[in-house]
Amino acid sequence: MEVSQASYQIIADLLAARTGQHLSESRRWRVGTALSGVFREHGISNLDQLVCLLDEPRRRSHDRDLATEVVEALLNNETYFFRDKPTFDQIPDDILPELAQRRRHTKRLSIWCAGCSTGQEVHSLAMLFEDQKALWDGWTIDILGTDVSHRAIRTARTGLYSQFEVQRGLGVTQMLRHFEETPGGWQILDHVRQITRFQQHNVLAEPPARARFDLVLCRNVLLYFDADTRAIAFERLASAMARDGFLMLGAGETVVGQTRAFSPSGKRTSIYELPEQVARSAALSVG
Structure with a gap:
């Protein structure tokens, strides 16, 4: 579908204003496909017509959800359980044991999954703790999942997934242990959900909680920002992070040359820490 530059720019500006995401020229090809559902729902035939409807005064005052629908449709909610497993496996194999040692006196652990989409990442973490239940006995574990998409958060809160979704990243044993098959799909069980919570939030806004997080996952979110x-x-x-906390980014993301707020965490892959913690760890290793 042909997309005029003017209409494309208006849609791009709307997405940036609502989410901070940059709709690059390389993503232009998918705009028509992404918005096809919105077109069908509202009887719209092309992007120019959509932009005209968004600009109508009566639409702005009485049908504000159209703009929200457009933004939601353009968001990339691609995710699956235990995504990028070699990177993810650093959490149970390396990061959680380290945090268990650092928090052994308080026995409290707080994790934030920023840009959690429909919740698979949050539930993957919860399954890790459930599978190591004896190790974390007596601990208070809180896993917060946030996303800019209201629709994604609604799905995450239900914990209900299709056969296709539940098979992505999960083995049969995990499915049977942590999910129940229902007429509506595969429902994640309460013993997994009890340490999770979800809320709509934009990572560019103030952090979603006053407490500092021990581990923050923000994977494949920053790719869409300028x-x-x-x-x-x-x-x-x-x-949002505790001074000795960890940040995990996606495999295609890095802090190097991007910010001074974080530094690589040793030889770990896609794991970063606050600079003062990296310096402290280096001094201890030399000593």
Whole structure:
């Protein structure tokens, strides 16, 4: 579908204003496909017509949800359980044991999954703790999942997934242990959900809680920001973290050359810490 530059720019500006995401020219090809559902729902035939409807005064005052529908449709909610497993496996194998040692006196652990989409990442973490239940006995574990998409958060809260979704990243044993098959799909069980919670939140806004997080996952979110917006996001993430906490980014993301708010965490892959903690760890290793 042909997309005029003017209409494309208006849609791009709307997405940036609502989410901070930059709709690059390389993503232009998918705009028509992404918005096809919105077109059908409202009887719209092309992007120019959509932009006209968004600009109508009566639409702005009485049908504000159209703009929200457009933004939601353009968001990339791609996710699956235990995504990028070699990177994710650093959490149970390396990060959680380290945090267990650091928090052994308080026995409290707080984790934030920023840009959690429909919740698979949050529930993957919860399954890790359930599978190591004896190790975490007596601990208070809180896993918060946030996303800019209201629709994604609604799905995450239900914990209900299709056969296709539940098979992505999960083995049969995990499915049977942590999910129940229902007529509506696969429902994650309460013993997994009890340490999780979800809320709508933009990573560019103030952090979602006053308490500092011991581990923050923000994977494949920053890819969609321009350099200036990405710098803001890093500052927000840093302000939300405990001084000795960890940040995990996606495999295609890095802090190097992007921000001074974080530094690589040794030889770990896609794991970062606040600079003062990295310096402290280096001094201890030398000593």
